[in-house]
Amino acid sequence: MSTTGAMAHITVKSPEQMQELGRRLAPLLRPGDLVLLTGELGAGKTTLTRGLGEGLGVRGAVTSPTFVIARVHPSLAGGPPLVHVDAYRLGGGLDEMEDLDLDVSLPESVVVVEWGDGRADAPGGPEAALEAGADDVREVTVTGLGARWADAGLPALETC
Template sequence: MEAPHGPAADAGTTAAHTLTVDSPELMADLGRALAAVLRPGDLVMLTGELGAGKTTLTRGLGAGLGVRGAVTSPTFVIARVHPPLTGGPALVHVDAYRLGGGLDEMEDLDLDVSLPDSVVVVEWGDGKVEELSDDRLHVVIDRVAGDTDDDRRVVTLTGYGSRWAEAEVAALARQGR
């Protein structure tokens, strides 16, 4: 497996774990497992090619957080806010694919305002949102090389900063198996 990539790949990595996910349903289950350890102020960056499962993972995450509204790709609206139905945090789901610049271009979305009270999930955020928080979880989703089953994915969870202690990311990786 390739090492985590992106501008901050070598700065403050606390944990990295890899697991295989065999179906879209299991990708959504991984999202629900992730929701169990997320808390307000968490930043989650999702990386993967088109159709890799980023939105499917986020859909499961939204179900696990108990938020309102269907979690769909925010490609054309750039960001969607899903308020909580229970006492948990809101989910801010961002698709930065069409945004070319770094954090300067992202400022119009006011993610720095949303972050303390929400779980912020950014698809295609590499090189664009790392400055929002020293503590973040980077989820890289890759298709299984040479596999004829299009649904299998290799998911690498990499924690950055003190928030993502080795034990927490390892426990999350075990839940997703």
């Protein structure tokens, strides 16, 4: 089981700030990282992922993959591709991702899973829990799992 490396608590007051949080988190990610996003419908999971895509310099508009389950966004900047998964309809967990026939190597990609709570054991990246409040205010907790996140700079995200 992975250990917690670092944690950040961020109050986000608009969709633009949520997208900016994604842009700021993106440089901390490496190929093979798995980002699990949890939160209610409308909490900002896709908006955060859109910012991650911008920060990673990937091709294509990042939109919710609800009906296709997963989308692959190749890098335009020589970095890792972004694999964006909506796990809401994946009953058996992330093992089903291998059956999706994605045209990308997951260990060489950054994988973002919406509705990721309880979907993977020992992920190699951060978990972000998004809680919706009144008037578009969101409380985001980003927890890095594993030793490499201890000094990865997650607390700097709190100045978002």
